[in-house]
Amino acid sequence: MMRxxxxxxxxxxxxxxxxxxxxxxxxxxxxxxxxDTVWDGEILVDGILTVAAGVTLDIRPGSQIRFTRHxxxxxxxxxxxxxAQGTILALGTATAPIVFTSAETSPQRGDWGAVNMMVSESExxxxxxxxxxxxxxxxxxxxxxxxxxxLFRYNLRGAQFQESQVVINACRFLDNTNxxxxxxxxxxxxxxxxxxSHWGVRCVYSEVNMTGCLIEDNLVNxxxxxxxxxxxxxxxxxxxxxxxxxxxxxxxxxxxDLSANNEHGIFLEDSKVEVVANRLAENGRAGVRWxxxxxxxxxxxxxxxxxxxLINDGDNAIDARNNWWGSSEPSQIAAAIRDGVDxxxxxxxxxxxxxxxxLPFVDPELSGIQPN
Amino acid sequence: xxxPFGKVTALLxxxxxxxxxAVCAAPSAPEYSGAYAGKIVWEGxxxxxxxxxxxxxxxxxxxxxxxxxxxxxEGTQIDPEYLSSQTELLIRGQLDVxxxxxxxxxxxxxxxxxxxxxxxAGITLDRAAGSSISHAFISRADIAIRCVASSPLLEGNQLTxxxxxxxxxxxxxxxxxxxxxxxxxxxxxxxxxxKPYLKDNRIIGNAEEGIFVDATSRPWLDHNLISKNAIGLAxxxxxxxxxxTVVQGNTEDLRQLGRQGQNGVQP
Numbered sequence: 001m002m003r004x005x006x007x008x009x010x011x012x013x014x015x016x017x018x019x020x021x022x023x024x025x026x027x028x029x030x031x032x033x034x035x036d037t038v039w040d041g042e043i044l045v046d047g048i049l050t051v052a053a054g055v056t057l058d059i060r061p062g063s064q065i066r067f068t069r070h071x072x073x074x075x076x077x078x079x080x081x082x083x084a085q086g087t088i089l090a091l092g093t094a095t096a097p098i099v100f101t102s103a104e105t106s107p108q109r110g111d112w113g114a115v116n117m118m119v120s121e122s123e124x125x126x127x128x129x130x131x132x133x134x135x136x137x138x139x140x141x142x143x144x145x146x147x148x149x150x151l152f153r154y155n156l157r158g159a160q161f162q163e164s165q166v167v168i169n170a171c172r173f174l175d176n177t178n179x180x181x182x183x184x185x186x187x188x189x190x191x192x193x194x195x196x197s198h199w200g201v202r203c204v205y206s207e208v209n210m211t212g213c214l215i216e217d218n219l220v221n222x223x224x225x226x227x228x229x230x231x232x233x234x235x236x237x238x239x240x241x242x243x244x245x246x247x248x249x250x251x252x253x254x255x256x257d258l259s260a261n262n263e264h265g266i267f268l269e270d271s272k273v274e275v276v277a278n279r280l281a282e283n284g285r286a287g288v289r290w291x292x293x294x295x296x297x298x299x300x301x302x303x304x305x306x307x308x309x310l311i312n313d314g315d316n317a318i319d320a321r322n323n324w325w326g327s328s329e330p331s332q333i334a335a336a337i338r339d340g341v342d343x344x345x346x347x348x349x350x351x352x353x354x355x356x357x358x359l360p361f362v363d364p365e366l367s368g369i370q371p372n
Numbered sequence: 373x374x375x376p377f378g379k380v381t382a383l384l385x386x387x388x389x390x391x392x393x394a395v396c397a398a399p400s401a402p403e404y405s406g407a408y409a410g411k412i413v414w415e416g417x418x419x420x421x422x423x424x425x426x427x428x429x430x431x432x433x434x435x436x437x438x439x440x441x442x443x444x445x446e447g448t449q450i451d452p453e454y455l456s457s458q459t460e461l462l463i464r465g466q467l468d469v470x471x472x473x474x475x476x477x478x479x480x481x482x483x484x485x486x487x488x489x490x491x492x493a494g495i496t497l498d499r500a501a502g503s504s505i506s507h508a509f510i511s512r513a514d515i516a517i518r519c520v521a522s523s524p525l526l527e528g529n530q531l532t533x534x535x536x537x538x539x540x541x542x543x544x545x546x547x548x549x550x551x552x553x554x555x556x557x558x559x560x561x562x563x564x565x566x567k568p569y570l571k572d573n574r575i576i577g578n579a580e581e582g583i584f585v586d587a588t589s590r591p592w593l594d595h596n597l598i599s600k601n602a603i604g605l606a607x608x609x610x611x612x613x614x615x616x617t618v619v620q621g622n623t624e625d626l627r628q629l630g631r632q633g634q635n636g637v638q639p
Contacts, residue, residue, distance in 0.1 A: 074409055198455050241541070262563045284584070284608075285581075285606075306606065306608070307581070
């Protein structure tokens with residue numbers, strides 16, 4: 001309470017016409033909220049603001065939270081942020097979103113730290129928020145959170161979390177240096193757009209369930225899991241350097257459009273995956289690159305890829321029966337596959353029972369997705 | 373307890389004598405890791421102990437003859453600070469590698485047991501204006517030199533046993549002159565509207581493509597020797613001029629890519 005006394009109210013800005021703007025809540029220096037607090041309006045955070053354990057910070061629609069830039073160690077990253085050990089409820093509306101942004105006149109990525117949660121076990125919720133120019137737009141350790149219908153843009157990392165349970169629904173991560181990064185977490189991605197980053201999704205030691213997402217135009221990988229489990233259904237992963245890259249992971253990949261990526265639609269490395277009923281088309285180097293992995297490749301539409309439809313770079317065989325290769329002519333299918341026939345020592349591909357025609361591919365249901 | 377002055381002096385002298393040979397015999401190389409602003413000059417022997425980021429507005433100059441010892445990241449690095457889980461040199465400011473034919477700049481790995489063949493990320497130029505890399509020896513990198521919306525001069529470098537030699541993406545237009553790119557997975561990749569100028573390069577012995585060009589890119593190929601790769605040229609553009617007399621001896625010299633589909637298969 002005493003610290004709250006330090007809170008300064010900056011009054012009151014006259015504007016032409018005689019109207020009065022709302023006062024700006026100004027948190028100067030490092031402070032702690034020690035009782036439930038409601039924000040409604042303009043807030044300036046000029047330090048690290050901690051939300052104590054057991055305390056709820058309730059942010060009302062239309063509020064704008066600005067953070068000053070303070071880079072104490074010259075690493076290019078501002079440190080002022082919200083550090084929540086309690087609960088954050090930032091529930092904006094479609095017409096009155098809550099904005100977390102830089103206070104700088106020429107804002108840039110990394111101006112401020114994060115909406116940061118540490119051991120925050122009650123559910124934190126961000127809905128209809130815009131989070132921009134942060135280091136990590138959203139960051140969590142040992143926490144539970146729900147992000148819904150929010151926009152994360154111009155951050156060094158759109159969202160990052162560890163040892164957390166996070167549900168992300170209908171959010172857009174656009175033009176961040178990296179999109180969403182996490183480890184040791186259980187994550188649900190529903191109707192999420194992640195575009196124009198270096199990395200789209202990157203994780204280790206996690207469980208990921210993604211449906212109806214649009215992952216596009218990321219310069220390294222669209223989605224990369226290492227030592228993780230994936231259930232991916234009905235997503236569009238397109239225009240990335242690599243589409244889906246799984247390392248030492250397992251899962252089911254079905255009904256996805258993994259097309260027009262610069263390198264590979266899917267790259268499986270030391271993984272165990274069921275790849276079923278996907279569209280793998282027009283990828284630059286290969287539709288599928290398969291390296292020492294196990295699983296099934298079945299009922300997929302694998303056409304029009306650049307150099308090969310399927311590359312087996314490992315020493316085990318691949319069961320690739322019952323796919324549509326753009327032709328049912330065995331010699332043409334064989335020419336589209338590179339395996340031990342072409343490079344002795346590599347495993348073979350069993351592409352028998354090729355489909356006579358493409359099975360109907362249902363485009364992923366991406367309604368509600370706004371890529372821009 | 374009081375210690376006589378003379379005994380203290382003798383003790384200090386003894387310690388000094390013990391330490392002196394080590395200090396004089398092996399001055400430690402400066403170590404770099406983290407983000408840097410301003411101007412930095414590397415010369416002699418330097419150690420990249422971790423990721424190095426040159427911030428926008430900063431400049432890294434590497435003098436001729438410098439040896440950069442790259443310490444590989446721990447294999448379990450799971451929260452990479454920047455773009456790669458491997459040790460990386462990331463330039464958002466300016467990079468000037470000033471190697472010469474007589475005194476190249478060498479990036480060498482600090483070995484340890486179990487180190488994989490590809491053991492560091494390489495150099496990334498991310499919207500880095502005005503950069504140049506001349507006469508550098510780079511090996512065992514994931515991508516020796518990656519240009520993202522950057523158009524540096526890359527001249528006289530030897531990029532060997534890297535996964536990829538040079539990647540130009542996101543409207544990068546580097547000048548790539550007189551480099552050797554050999555014994556990796558792929559040589560040069562042109563993606564996402566890039567228009568590099570390639571002259572007098574030798575792209576040899578790569579396990580996959582020598583040069584790959586997507587449908588949106590348009591390099592200028594000027595007398596590059598492309599040989600002993602699995603596929604010499606993998607090209608989406610159908611009208612890209614090149615001199616076929618120097619694209620020879622690959623398993624397949626030219627693979628034309630595009631709407632005709634994978635290896636000629638019609639959809």
